[in-house]
Amino acid sequence: MAALLLLLLLLPAVFLLHHLYHRLRFRLPPGPRPLPIVGNLYDVKPVRFRCFADWAQSYGPIISVWFGSTLNVIVSNTELAKEVLKEKDQQLADRHRSRSAAKFSRDGQDLIWADYGPHYVKVRKVCTLELFSPKRLEALRPIREDEVTAMVESIYHDCTAPENAGKSLLVKKYLGAVAFNNITRLAFGKRFVNSEGIIDKQGLEFKAIVANGLKLVHPLAMAEHIPWLRWMFPLDEDAFAKHGARRDQLTREIMEEHTRAREESGGAKQHFFDALLTLKDKYDLSEDTIIGLLWDMITAGMDTTAISVEWAMAELIKNPRVQQKAQEELDRVIGYERVMTELDFSNLPYLQCVAKEALRLHPPTPLMLPHRSNSNVKIGGYDIPKGSNVHVNVWAVARDPAVWKNPSEFRPERFLEEDVDMKGHDFRLLPFGAGRRVCPGAQLGINLVASMIGHLLHHFNWAPPSGVSTNEMDMGENPGLVTYMRTPLEAVPTPRLPSDLYKRIAVDL
Template sequence: MDFLLFSLVTIIIAAVMQHLRRRRFNIPPGPPPHFLVGNLNQLKPQWTQSFSEWSQTYGPIISVWLGSQLSVVVSSSDLAKQVLRHKDYQLCNRQRTARMTQNGSDLIWSDYGQHYVKLRKLCTLELFSLKSIESFRSMREMEVRSMVRSIFMDLMSDDKKPVMLRNYLSSVALNIVSRLVIGKTFEPKEGKEFKSIVEKETRLPGATKLLDYTVWLKRFSSWFTSDKAFLKHMARRKNWFKEAVMGEVYGGGEQKCFVQSLLELKEKNELSEETVMGLVWNMLTAGADTNAITIEWAMAEMIRCPNVQEKVQNELDSVVGSKRLMSESDIPNLPYLQSVVKEALRLHPPTPLMLPHKASETVQIGGYKVPKGTTVYVNVQAIGRDSANWKNPYEFRPERFLEEETDVKGQDFRVLPFGSGRRVCPAAQLSINMMSLALGNLLHCFSWTTSTPRENIDMTEKPGLVCYMKTPLQAIASSRLPQDLYLNFSQKCI
């Protein structure tokens, strides 16, 4: 009884302190928080939707209380520039809430410091430099052409059957990234297990939202939750990694893959096994998911807007012709295709909220105080759909990027699919090349439509850190090129 009384008093005191904290700081306005839970119970499954709606009421910078944790969300390009450029140094750390990221020994979830700088430099030199991107170009082309051949062979067996594009896109993206990172594609069983593990992480049972975000209840989490599921999952992930990655014999190939460099540093005690595993996991999950997501959204938009699809195909026919398949070297000569990729990234950024930043000290943003320890989100999706930045922002219109030269790699704060500042995605150029190559080949080789009315395509977003289509896109494909190009692509492509 005394213990329960003590717990109740502790909760009340903490709640009072939280209330005083809100009054003490000139923090941004926002929806009134409720006792203990803050605004958690008001959030819709797709957080960006709630944040965008609240921004319409309270302004482009808002305070949202996730339990006892203060979060500040910015939804305008000017405020994003303050967060990611002017106050970048104070806001470049990561807020880690999910237990899979608690130690921050990898690249994506580490705080900014010597460890992060070392890992980023390593990734840039080995994977994302212009020299490295060019050296692996033929590999990317081969994987994309293999995807084209697979689609064509399926059409040969049944040309009326809808194509589940996500299956092909996920496979080709994972194959490209895995060959880049570990020098091989996964065996079907390994690839299936990897995808299952990644999917499991998005719905792993564990601490509830209240326990995750309410500081004074974390110590009591063992009363309500068990670590068994979490520990079992982490053991499964580690076992997969040891068998699929560490179990390989590396060396002897024409090109040294990324994991070889990591293992050499591990042997010199410059990297821990945990960091090696974290880096490889970062590259595989981030690289495979985000590229496939963007291409699927772009294809859905072009099926809904056949005039856009026709314009891309006319450009491809003019530049590439019908005697070979498209290669990466064609991309600079395909401005409309490039604009389609940019428009898909603007309207459907794969990470709509960007990963959470953390204030390492109290800073001023938009005339308000953001206390030390606050989580800061940049609502990239809202910025890309802001009518102050874009005319008819919800319309899929690639021409807007032809009318005005716009950078999508972090310099123009109206469109930030790769972030900006110290934490900008180092793989931006590689991702754009991959998306342009895959999308160009899909449109050059096939025409796409749907068996249902175009307006009935489900464009709902699936809640999560990354923004999948809730209903996977199914489309009817028909070939556009001579048959021998699909079957003998290795000889016919330049």
């Protein structure tokens, strides 16, 4: 007991000395005053990107925030984002790995959690040149279009059912189904859901693994920031080992299925699993890396697409002028006798602007995964010590009134007036990041978001639930790494095309 009391007395002193050392040795960015041991953790509001944007109004566009004893630097304007992601990119290209992230990624054997180095360069090359190449994305286009038309068919079936006449539907339900089926088919070449919407045994196991991973991470959150508390929240090595074994077993089952199918057919298919098996020897990929890459794609692509489209539809319902203008373009280009495909994108500039504006106002990951400094570096004239975490507040950058006119207004026309790249070349708009750690699947995400929005608008008119005005719609965010709507979107769809255009045309690749 005496030893514990002594430890509790010493911890604040140790923290203060640690903090004082950094303040005396380095010229750190300004920020709220940290408390002993916990730093600023109790000051940070649940929706962190909004909290950091508010602090930037008081302290400036670069701020210091202490999560326990770890320094986190948040930048909130275009110039500083460019400095972090381009000019000082090499010094800031490492990745902070929590204990759980280290376990899930086999200590960085994947892409997302790998530090910058030979392994990262090799794996990124595989993604850029092989997995997300224009040729492969085009080959997989029928899968994406199949799943989007399946969504349309499902919405049409539900909204035209007599018992649902005039009733609102939960939009997230349909978007989530597209995201789930699309990513499993692109990654594994499997649709775990049959035509009646029933998930098979492997699909249930897949969902259970994803849910269990989230369950393992949650209790560790506070202890990740305060190392002295880790004895109170130890890592459950057995639980993580069982989770990893379960994930690997499912992945290997599918791997064996693909190996047999490839032997029988004499060739590989285009989806990512078969591609990785084919490329294994060429790039010297370990099994851990293959499994890690596949699950990176799943975790990165499962929710973000559905989140982006839900926000876009919410904005389109709140702004009927924009909805009508996008539909007029679709009617003019596509007409009423066929459905849209991704090949139509080049003739639908306003639709592309709608997708871009939705991603500007509601980036799915408003705070990029933190970049970790591998050496002492200066940003904005301030010192960033080695080992610090640096975050780009993408949400704040995209709403900076110094860069954007009427930044909170949903106005897709701004991108007709000025073309702004959103794949990492223009630092005003960064939904997919930039620099060495830019998302390699950006084009895939853009295509799917635009396709889903286009089909939803071409096939249906959308209105808020009966008795709800557009001003009453809740446009707040849930706390978390990704920006789920605080209140899931409910809306009333009304079909606007001939009934024969609502049927899914299944494909098998």
